[in-house]
Amino acid sequence: MRVAIELHDNKADVLVVGKCEKRDAHTILATGGINAALGNLDKKDSWQVHAADTIREGGYINDAKAVKVLCKNATDAVKELAKWKVKFHKETNGKITQRFFGAATYRRACFVGDYTGKAILDSLVDQTLKREVRFKNEIYIVSLLYAKGRVNGAIGLDIRNGEFIIFHSKIVVLCTGGHSRMYKRSSSRFWENNGDGIFLGYELGAKFMDMEMFQFHPTGMVYPQEAEGLLVTEAVRGEGGILTNKRGQRFMEKYAPEKMELSARDVVARAVYNEIKEGRGTKKKGVYLDISYKPKKYILSRIPRMYKQFKDYVNVDISKDKMEVAPTAHYSMGGIYVDHETGKTSIKNLFAIGEVTAGVHGANRLGGNSLAEIIIFGKLTGKNILKELKSIRFTKIDESLVNDKVLEIMHKLGNERGKDPIKIKKDIQNLMWRNVGVVRKARDMKKALKKLHKYKKLKFKVDNSLIMNENLIAALDIRNMLPTCEMIIRSALFREESRGAHYRVDFPETLDKWKMNIICNVEEDGIRISTKPLKKIPYDVNKFLKKKSDVSNLLLE
Ligand SMILES: Cc1cc2nc3c(=O)[nH]c(=O)nc-3n(C[C@H](O)[C@H](O)[C@H](O)COP(=O)(O)OP(=O)(O)OC[C@H]3O[C@@H](n4cnc5c(N)ncnc54)[C@H](O)[C@@H]3O)c2cc1C
Incomplete structure (x- = not known):
């Protein structure tokens, strides 16, 4: 929504499409706070200390440039939200109160009771409604449209009336959230975080980074x-x-x-x-x-x-x-590889921001940073798109191809005689939970990968009804989950060490030689794993990283 506001304020035509009601995105679950080094209570806090905390918690494999952007811009983001009537808790002197979050050197998280995410989302919705930004709710985007080497729209299923809708656009921004529902036990609600954005990018051959980090x-x-x-x-x-x-x-x-x-x-x-x-x-x-x-x-x-x-x-x-x-599975650090300052993915005219992307949080997320991320990179991505828009022309959509695509999706998903997708979805979540969860080892992960390949061949019991069809939705979810799970497993197998949230019982040490990002490249014959050297940590952040910090006892929200 922050992207939409930026675009709309600069006279671009924008439509926000979501699978749920606009005030009900997963962000409303965020409780504890949003980080910004305002220094209201701890004067010594600064964006540099914030950045150092973020990189330390991220196991030193974060996109350090993106971290710098995040931490430098966080104070402005919070001030903007306050201006937009987010009622942050305040001290008697009128300054925003800040509290400790795990692994933060200073009190940095600004909060609205224990419903900060809801307060932020509500204010963004209010701002978009004030500007009369258009919304389309309860649309399940099933595929992106692509012509002449670039994205030019999307196909969505209207969950309520069963119609397929074609969205024709110059660009698409994926802000589809994380993929914690790969796991049986997750802190998200059962209908969200199914890896939709990952699949939409995967289908077009996007690059993914650090998918093992969960x-x-x-x-x-x-x-x-x-x-x-x-x-x-x-x-x-x-x-x-x-x-x-x-x-x-x-x-x-x-x-x-x-x-x-x-x-x-x-x-x-x-x-x-x-x-x-x-x-x-x-x-x-x-x-x-x-x-x-x-x-x-x-x-x-x-x-x-x-x-x-x-x-x-x-x-x-x-x-x-x-x-x-x-x-419980909580946050996806891995995701679509983007250049955070522009929001660009490796696919032309496809942008991404938020939990669907990788890089900012490295191997583990500092609590309070994801709300900051969606606001800051939302705004920056909007600004960059505005620059690009001028030179992008609409690419025509061939509607007969869209029809073929819809038929192909339905055909691939299944028929009346297929397996029960609701059950299979649970089986996959169990498989991931048991074999690729909190503690990992090669034997278990290989077993899970083998099983996953079997699931790929299944057809599901899906009849022709498109209206509120639970089986159809579950089958689509599975389609999105399979490559997401595969990338998690393949990357987790590849990283033969333990770092941040990724713990290998067969490789318990953290090793310098693994200070790198793992990339999943989608190629004709499947996923290919490669590595990417880390971006250099900016000097002004590195200085603070060298200082010793022991903050692991500061858990309070
Ligand atoms: C319990 C809990 C507490 C948390 N607390 C904090 C906290 O205190 N501080 C903090 O910084 N972070 C916190 N987080 C993390 C934070 O909430 C998320 O990282 C952040 O809200 C993600 O925002 P997002 O915009 O990327 O995605 P989301 O808010 O998940 O939004 C994704 C949107 O994409 C839509 N969508 C998805 N797939 C499709 C599709 N196929 N078609 C159409 N639309 C689609 C959804 O409908 C939704 O509107 C918490 C998370 C949880 C679960």
Whole structure:
């Protein structure tokens, strides 16, 4: 939406197309905050320290130039949002309050209660509506159109009335979000983050980077099914929450005796994973998180959303009982390779921004940076597109080819006799969770890859109805998931080390020789893996990176 605002303000004709209602994009789930080194509470903070924190957390393989752009522009982005009526929490002196986020040297995250993402999305929607930007909601983009070596539109399925729609455009910007739904347990909702943007780029032969890098949050809900994976905020541990296994052992003593529950996200995620794997988890395959020793009043004042979440979903009063938690797939650091300053992908007239892209976060994302990313790179991409638009002409669309394309999609997906796509989708998510999740090893990943190739050959049970057809949607989701999963596995197999969120039990060390990005090139005969040297870290950031920083105990949102 930030791209749309920039384009519209400069008289470009723009249409925002989304699979859901415009105020309901996945961004509304973002709770804790948006980073900007305003220095309101910690005067020593600066964009350089922010950049150094980002690169350190990213395992030193971030696109360092993009990090510099992000951190330098973050303060302006927050000021712009405040001007657009995002009601950030303020101090009595009127300055925006900032709080700690994991691995941040200073208090840097600006927040609106625990619904920062919703507040930001609402303000962007209000701004677009004020400008009368056009929207098309509940359209599932199934393919991009391409002619004469460039993108010139998209084909969408109107989920409600079952019509296929052709969008004819000079350029397309993918802002389709992440792909955490490759995994059975995910902090996103089940209908989103299915790798749509990855597939749309893949189909045209785009380049992808660091697909192996996937962040697992240590604490997600374990049950009921509809809430499985839902985030249990880090603030619970920050407020003193204790993790125990089914034997009542406080197991973090064994894994990280100093920092215990306040260790880095990947350390806690692996510890929880290990306890469950070795049979010390609960019957429902979780561990316990307990804050019930704190007074109810305190819990209600500090983590009200968590109190409500457990009461609503499982009727557990967390001021009296333990929560059951387990790791959950949370954020996709890998994605489409772009030049962040322009938003350009490797495909002509195709741009991308946000969680669908790779580079800014490297091997692990610093909490609070993704909201900043979508605003900052949205604006920059818009600015760049404006420059390019002048020289781009409409390329004609051959409607008969579009018809053929739709028929081809439907034919490839299946027929009345195919397999149940809803079940197969779950099978794939289970496969990825079991074999390419928090802890990885070659044997498991090879097994998953083999199985994935079998899924590629399946036809699904899809009838001719196009209106609100759950099977059709699931079959389309699987089509998007398969290359996304394959790229994750192939890249994870290729990177024979552990770095950031990527942990190989068969290669547990972090090795200098792997300080590079892994690229997936889409070629006629499939995916080819290559490597790319890192961009040089700008001098002004490098200076700060050399300073020692120990911030892993600062988890609070
Ligand atoms: C529980 C949770 C808490 C978080 N907390 C924070 C936080 O505190 N701070 C922070 O910085 N980040 C946080 N994040 C991460 C952050 O929310 C996301 O990275 C960010 O919102 C992604 O924004 P996006 O614009 O890239 O994509 P999204 O917000 O996911 O939007 C994607 C859009 O693309 C549309 N779309 C997708 N596929 C198609 C298709 N085929 N056809 C048409 N439309 C399509 C969707 O409908 C949607 O509108 C959190 C994430 C989660 C899950």
